[in-house]
Amino acid sequence: MNQVKYRLAKLVASAQRTKPNYQIHRRVLMYHSISNHKQSGKDTYTLSQQYFAQHVELLHQLHKTENSKIVKLDSVDSSGITITFDDGYRDTLTIAAQILSEKSLPFTVFVSSANITSGDSKFLSRQELIELSKTSGVTIGSHGHAHTHLGELSPSEVFSDLQHSKDWLEQVIQLPVTTLSYPHGSYNSEVLRIAAEIGFEYAATSKWGVYEFGTQKLEIPRIDIWSNDDRRGLEQKLSGKWDWLKRFI
Ligand SMILES: [Zn+2]
Numbered sequence: 001m002n003q004v005k006y007r008l009a010k011l012v013a014s015a016q017r018t019k020p021n022y023q024i025h026r027r028v029l030m031y032h033s034i035s036n037h038k039q040s041g042k043d044t045y046t047l048s049q050q051y052f053a054q055h056v057e058l059l060h061q062l063h064k065t066e067n068s069k070i071v072k073l074d075s076v077d078s079s080g081i082t083i084t085f086d087d088g089y090r091d092t093l094t095i096a097a098q099i100l101s102e103k104s105l106p107f108t109v110f111v112s113s114a115n116i117t118s119g120d121s122k123f124l125s126r127q128e129l130i131e132l133s134k135t136s137g138v139t140i141g142s143h144g145h146a147h148t149h150l151g152e153l154s155p156s157e158v159f160s161d162l163q164h165s166k167d168w169l170e171q172v173i174q175l176p177v178t179t180l181s182y183p184h185g186s187y188n189s190e191v192l193r194i195a196a197e198i199g200f201e202y203a204a205t206s207k208w209g210v211y212e213f214g215t216q217k218l219e220i221p222r223i224d225i226w227s228n229d230d231r232r233g234l235e236q237k238l239s240g241k242w243d244w245l246k247r248f249i
Contacts, residue, residue: 006228013241025212027238028073028082028204030222033089034096044226049095054231060103070105072139073179074202078213081238083107084204084222086143086181088115088124093132101135110143110181113168126172133173141179142166149186158194166198178202192218208249
């Protein structure tokens with residue numbers, strides 16, 4: 001989403017007359033990279049540390065209210081908010097985890113194992129992944145091995161990618177890995193079947209929407225967070241003012 005589209009969408013969102021209703025469903029937030037630059041950059045999926053800190057302040061306040069508690073992805077609560085990060089960026093450990101841990105808020109990090117072994121310094125190293133997994137409140141999930149469009153692979157390729165990522169992560173962090181997010185949001189009915197067979201219990205998509213009664217545990221929609229989302233932006237997204245986007249994303 002470019003700046004012009006974002007501004008137009010924000011106008012539409014601001015005009016929505018929706019009151020927050022945390023009792024009836026859960027919202028799962030999808031973050032990517034958090035940058036220590038003051039201003040958010042041009043990359044839609046990199047949020048500034050300044051905005052992220054504002055988000056955590058808001059989430060911490062909401063956490064004190066019964067129906068908007070911050071809960072883990074595998075929580076059986078029908079209401080609340082869940083925080084997730086995709087890809088396994090190094091800044092998930094060095095920036096996000098520190099800010100979230102100070103407020104004791106739980107979160108899930110979906111890691112692509114090939115990102116970790118790539119040696120690219122923007123991603124967690126093996127040792128940093130182990131450190132992150134020991135941070136209180138963290139759940140490490142899989143984001144596939146090769147960060148590929150699973151919906152475009154043959155069943156045997158899907159099986160091998162997902163099984164490898166699960167085995168590798170479990171061996172490194174010495175904990176069971178039962179949650180997954182689909183790279184690029186790409187999946188189909190075969191991917192769902194294979195994910196279940198391998199032992200994934202909860203999986204997050206990149207479709208816009210709320211997690212409500214009847215949502216399949218392997219098809220949990222999320223709320224996308226973008227670089228322009230300041231505190232007010234997050235408030236709007238949590239209160240449903242951007243839900244019209246689910247027709248498009
Ligand atoms: Zn990804």
